[in-house]
Amino acid sequence: MNTPFELAACAEMQFTDLPLTERVKRIGEYGIAAELWNWHEDHVDLEAIAATGVPILNMNAYINGDLVTPDGVENFLRTAEEGARRSKVLGSPRLNFHGIGLGEGGIPVIKSEVVTGRMWARTTTTLLQLAEIAEKHDVVYQMENLNLPVDHAGTPFSHPEDVLALVEAVDSPRIRMNLDLYHAQIGDGNLIETCRKALPWVGEIQVADVPGRCEPGTGEINYRMIAQRLAEMGYRGTVCMEAWAHADSDTALRTFIETFSNLEVSS
Template sequence: MGGPRPTATVGVPASPAGYRLAASAEMLFVDLPFVERVARLHERGFEVEIWDWSTKDLPALTATGAVFSSMTGYLRGDLVTDDGIAELLRTAELSLRAADVIDAPRLNLHGTGLDATGQPVRPGADMLPMQWEVATQTLGRLAEMGERAGRVFTLENLNLEVDHPGTPFARAADTFALVRAVDSPAMRMNLDLYHAQIGEGNLIELVRRCLPWVGEIQVADVPGRCEPGTGEIRYEAIAAELRRLGYDGVIGLEGWASAGPDRALDAFRAAFSA
């Protein structure tokens, strides 16, 4: 049975710090057609993250030469209801096939499906112990699928206070507990520090605790969800801690540009430069 693919990526050099930088084509260069957004990020030397692959021309994205860091790993479904689990597993299998087209190593998950505005399709932030057990089993099945395909599923934490109220299994503490319970190299955390700052704070300690279970880190500043330097998070300090800990994975900017995408990318790169 094949294991997850190694973290090293051909085509985009690692930063002097060891980790690599990616950016979301969903949130930057938004005035351009999507393929052009991907091309621009690639030209700037960033790996590329995308969300719903089903709305994209995947061969055209591949033709840009971009290195894809991650994509959404399902279309519909949830972790705990019978029909939701069946749909999650079905569309995760479709997502694995799509990941083969663009060679995306990581496929992102949430505690439940999100609608077009980012709201949970099955709200219910307070889960019962039996639902936690079912969610763990569902994630274990997804991890087995990932292992067979040589891909890694990542479970992203979200905030309940601003962007995603009512989403189950949303906080970083929740995703950490679930991923650790699954205990598979094909199921890891997508540790989103923007969401964690809003919901939990204490980011450096959070990174220290979670890092062995992290498949990718995402960033944006608070408030506003724009590039580093526009809010309250000291990303330079977090970058220094990641270097100290030897993190060699991907850090992705999943944020809006406060004053133009190129300036946002420059600020992101500066915050995480050695």
Template sequence: MSQPFQLAACAEMLWLDKPMHWRVERLTEMGLGVGLWNWPEWDLDKLDRVGANFTIMNGYLEGRLADDHGADMLLKSARETVQIGKRLGVDRLNLHGTGLGDGGIPIWQHDTVTGNMWLKAQDTLNRICDLAEEESVVFTLENLNLLDHPGCPFGSTADVLALVSAIDRPQLRINLDLYHTQIGEGDLIRWCEKCLPWIGEVQVADNPGRCEPGSGEVNYVAVARALNDMGYRGPVGMEAFAAGDPEEALEAFQSAFTL
């Protein structure tokens, strides 16, 4: 048996009754990287002392890609967040087409994305890349499904791939969330193949329920084998709730991605 991937898990979604620094410590003890969402909610001094490998964190607190005001907000927020990410040693800083509010509902909703919005989004992402190059960090753009995140511009896997491949700069990668791809498009292995040259991280959860691999309909063992066969050696993060005991959920995740 071998472990070709760097495995991590989102601390925000596990052991919900425990303090965040405890969750980060436990994931680190288990040999896993750690994913975070919004940094202002947590005691950064305590997190910093753990010595965890933070694989990914939200790279902004507000803003959006496709209009002037939203882009300026995004760049200002990202510039602040970059410093927190560098303090914690975060590997990748994550973006979406627009900021998300309560329950993941997009703050700025658009059912139709115009040509001008596409051009503005590309301009905004190039500005993000300029910031990333200046600060020696990497951003990712994550796909989202439109059932859980209605009206999110640039949410589909196809849209994220189109934007990141058009920018084609090393400072911007895809956060390929296969839970969202399963709901939005399906055909996971072929989407992995299409996105492969630009993937910065793969995130997983089963469907329905958004719990650990093996709790739903997705054959993540087959996905893991396919990722390995196509030469992917990057991080795989479980961004999922636990169907039962969190330790057992993490064991199921590790098992699915150990070949």
């Protein structure tokens, strides 16, 4: 595998017939890292996952809460700090969060069709507080863009430009952007230029094809071209496949790795 990126795959979305720890092992057999979602659920054994030796690069930051309401901010910051503590078991992977807590089926716990100036101001303050927690625990939190038309209707601060504006405003190396290109394609498009604008603030990039949210090559996105452009831009960070397998996970992982490997990169 000759790639300029650090490749990873979401364990909850691959080998779905296996227990989570076994999924991590299977992903690791491909020589790439894994990422997790809900570390706090009863079936998740972080110690067992750590014992696999497979690097874990990202996991959810928090359990519940939001970035704008008094009670929501309190819950968000409290559980985000607990996420930072628990991440130590896995070597302090990046911790992922969104504009608001997501409930069953990815629907936001509080829908906000209109994001007000007060919400922008409150969210910026919340992220400054989050940066202090990150400094205290020596971790990095990253905010992910989402799509509204298909998966997460009513989620505030979902467009890539919204997330980028917030991360730039906080201006802390402890608060980065998780640029999800699947979500960006559905909501905004213009992926290569979006990558170019966001790259100085990006903690990682996540990928899945559209429609269907399966591995690269199953939809309309030219991920091979995006991989080449990212390499030319000098990106050397994480690219994570947060996608379902169109047929089987072995094929999906091989296709993903091939898409982001053997690129033309000048020395």
